[in-house]
Amino acid sequence: MASMPTPVIELLDAALVGELSVVDPNGRPVTYPLIPLWDGERIYMTSSTLFSRKLEHIKGNAKVAVSITDPVAVDGRTGRATIQGDARVLDEDPHGGWERLLEIWEHKEPAIVAFLKARVALPLFFERALIEITPRRVMYWADGQPMSTPTVTVIDEEAA
Amino acid sequence: MTSAAPVVADGRSTPELDAASGLEKLAGYPYQIATWVDDTGYPVSVAVTASVDVAGLAAAFDMPAGLSVPTDRVVSLTGSHIRPQPGYGYDERRHVTVWGRASVADARVVLAADRAWGWDEAEVPFFEYSERSIGQSRKYFDALSAERGTPVKPRLSFGWLALRATRLPFLSATVVPVLLGIVIAASHGSFDLVAAILTVIGAACVHLGLNVANDVFDTVQGADDANVTPTQYSGGSRVIQYGLVSLRRMATIATVFYLAALAIGFVLLAFWGSPALLAIGIAGFIVSIGYTAPPLKFVYRGLGEIAVAVGFGPLMLLGAYVVQTGGTLSWEPFVASIPVALFIALILYVNEIPDRRGDAHAGKRTLPVRFSREVVITGYNLAAAGAYVALVSGVIAGVLPIPTLLMLLTVPLALQVSRGLAPNYDNPYGLMSVMGVNVQLHLRAGVLLLAGYAIVLILGAIAPGVDLFLG
Numbered sequence: 001m002a003s004m005p006t007p008v009i010e011l012l013d014a015a016l017v018g019e020l021s022v023v024d025p026n027g028r029p030v031t032y033p034l035i036p037l038w039d040g041e042r043i044y045m046t047s048s049t050l051f052s053r054k055l056e057h058i059k060g061n062a063k064v065a066v067s068i069t070d071p072v073a074v075d076g077r078t079g080r081a082t083i084q085g086d087a088r089v090l091d092e093d094p095h096g097g098w099e100r101l102l103e104i105w106e107h108k109e110p111a112i113v114a115f116l117k118a119r120v121a122l123p124l125f126f127e128r129a130l131i132e133i134t135p136r137r138v139m140y141w142a143d144g145q146p147m148s149t150p151t152v153t154v155i156d157e158e159a160a
Numbered sequence: 161m162t163s164a165a166p167v168v169a170d171g172r173s174t175p176e177l178d179a180a181s182g183l184e185k186l187a188g189y190p191y192q193i194a195t196w197v198d199d200t201g202y203p204v205s206v207a208v209t210a211s212v213d214v215a216g217l218a219a220a221f222d223m224p225a226g227l228s229v230p231t232d233r234v235v236s237l238t239g240s241h242i243r244p245q246p247g248y249g250y251d252e253r254r255h256v257t258v259w260g261r262a263s264v265a266d267a268r269v270v271l272a273a274d275r276a277w278g279w280d281e282a283e284v285p286f287f288e289y290s291e292r293s294i295g296q297s298r299k300y301f302d303a304l305s306a307e308r309g310t311p312v313k314p315r316l317s318f319g320w321l322a323l324r325a326t327r328l329p330f331l332s333a334t335v336v337p338v339l340l341g342i343v344i345a346a347s348h349g350s351f352d353l354v355a356a357i358l359t360v361i362g363a364a365c366v367h368l369g370l371n372v373a374n375d376v377f378d379t380v381q382g383a384d385d386a387n388v389t390p391t392q393y394s395g396g397s398r399v400i401q402y403g404l405v406s407l408r409r410m411a412t413i414a415t416v417f418y419l420a421a422l423a424i425g426f427v428l429l430a431f432w433g434s435p436a437l438l439a440i441g442i443a444g445f446i447v448s449i450g451y452t453a454p455p456l457k458f459v460y461r462g463l464g465e466i467a468v469a470v471g472f473g474p475l476m477l478l479g480a481y482v483v484q485t486g487g488t489l490s491w492e493p494f495v496a497s498i499p500v501a502l503f504i505a506l507i508l509y510v511n512e513i514p515d516r517r518g519d520a521h522a523g524k525r526t527l528p529v530r531f532s533r534e535v536v537i538t539g540y541n542l543a544a545a546g547a548y549v550a551l552v553s554g555v556i557a558g559v560l561p562i563p564t565l566l567m568l569l570t571v572p573l574a575l576q577v578s579r580g581l582a583p584n585y586d587n588p589y590g591l592m593s594v595m596g597v598n599v600q601l602h603l604r605a606g607v608l609l610l611a612g613y614a615i616v617l618i619l620g621a622i623a624p625g626v627d628l629f630l631g
Binding site for chain 1: 206226236257323
């Protein structure tokens with residue numbers, strides 16, 4: 001039973017930013033830089049309703065990919081990964097539903113807690129949806145080089 | 161690298177990018193992320209190093225090992241950058257994506273760019289980007305409401321919402337002149353605590369009614385919607401634009417504040433009334449409602465500063481004074497109101513600088529809309545200097561007591577604002593700290609005037625023979 005490879009988990013845990021690619025209604029890929037949050041089972045990302053076009057795209061097509069490519073954002077690690085998966089938008093409570101991930105978010109962006117306390121200054125930024133991504137297939141480049149063939153891991157349903 | 165800020169068209173959240181500009185930006189990133197949709201329907205991303213040919217509208221990179229970049233569908237190249245800030249998060253956010261069809265020759269992929277999109281916070285600051293994206297948020301909430309069959313709206317806790325909708329922190333603009341009028345009356349031997357409390361509450365209601373009504377009329381006339389660079393000091397409360405409170409509810413709140421002020425006004429007239437108070441009260445209501453409301457619309461005609469100066473200067477101060485004195489007028493409260501009036505007008509004046517594009521768009525002909533940067537800055541300097549000249553002249557003429565010269569301690573703040581205007585004139589977010597100092601200038605000047613009168617009262621009690629007036 002294949003599960004998320006350890007080096008990829010390390011990248012997800014370290015990454016200050018990753019790239020979420022979604023598919024727009026015309027079938028084109030659209031890529032957004034977002035903070036990836038790994039809870040041990042799934043990848044989560046959050047999006048303000050201000051920048052919610054990606055959420056509309058996901059609601060139209062759940063197939064997404066998250067890539068971790070920036071060595072600067074992963075504290076100098078050389079590995080790179082792309083995780084394909086199925087996304088779900090969790091927006092039952094845009095006002096506070098996303099706060100269950102605040103602890104993991106704070107770990108990567110400590111200032112977010114202070115920003116949240118001052119949410120009156122930018123209320124719509126804190127009206128957010130969660131993007132829950134169930135990983136299906138992982139490509140990992142240990143040396144980060146596209147000229148190396150990636151290690152591919154298919155995450156089966158149970159492990160995901 | 162410095163460049164002129166790009167123009168963001170109305171209705172867009174980011175500057176329009178053509179393929180060539182997108183490629184130019186893409187070339188500045190150390191690597192690019194190639195993305196396409198694979199045969200299973202999932203996006204695939206891989207980091208590549210592309211060579212960019214801006215003139216040829218193309219970018220080329222080596223075919224990644226073990227993957228096949230398709231030539232029958234759209235492929236994108238993305239550049240993304242942040243700068244980690246340990247213990248804080250990150251800054252220097254920017255990204256750009258270029259789309260096009262790919263062709264493959266000799267294991268080299270060539271993307272023919274036809275479209276681009278991106279954001280760079282150095283060009284469009286995050287707060288402006290957010291303001292420009294309000295329409296998208298509104299659209300999302302509308303869709304959620306339609307999905308659920310019940311309205312879904314953004315929220316804020318009642319306390320924060322009340323604070324934001326009424327712009328409560330600006331109440332100091334009322335408290336300062338009203339307390340000053342009361343204290344000057346007390347120094348003249350007239351003081352009634354109940355009347356003083358009612359005056360403060362009534363004046364606060366007028367001010368809060370004005371703040372809320374200002375949002376209503378600015379929304380109706382399009383000024384707040386056109387403003388994409390509001391700050392905590394300018395651009396209104398934005399609660400209507402954010403969907404936090406409806407226009408109708410804001411109109412109701414404004415009406416309630418004005419009715420409460422009217423009721424308190426009638427009580428004051430009934431028990432402490434005089435022709436002077438009646439005249440001041442009527443003038444106050446006209447100035448307050450006419451500030452943004454048709455047909456007067458003072459602020460739309462470049463008369464906002466004068467209306468604010470008159471309303472939050474002589475009218476508030478003299479109003480509070482005549483309530484206490486039973487209608488007796490005197491030169492002293494009038495002269496004391498001049499610096500207060502000038503400083504409050506300067507708050508509005510500076511706050512209008514970042515709003516000037518949105519105001520011009522909505523036909524709001526404020527002074528910063530009408531005049532050049534040089535004239536506006538000179539205007540600030542003259543008005544601030546005028547406040548100190550009025551104070552010193554009042555003291556020399558024997559109208560104001562000597563301890564009010566304490567207000568001169570605020571000169572460094574006025575200089576700080578004056579020096580901050582030119583370098584931040586076109587940068588709303590840089591101007592925020594200058595606007596903050598300007599608000600402090602009014603508040604501290606008022607508090608120091610009050611302190612001056614406190615000295616007058618204390619010395620009057622313990623050493624009645626000491627003359628604190630020149631001449």
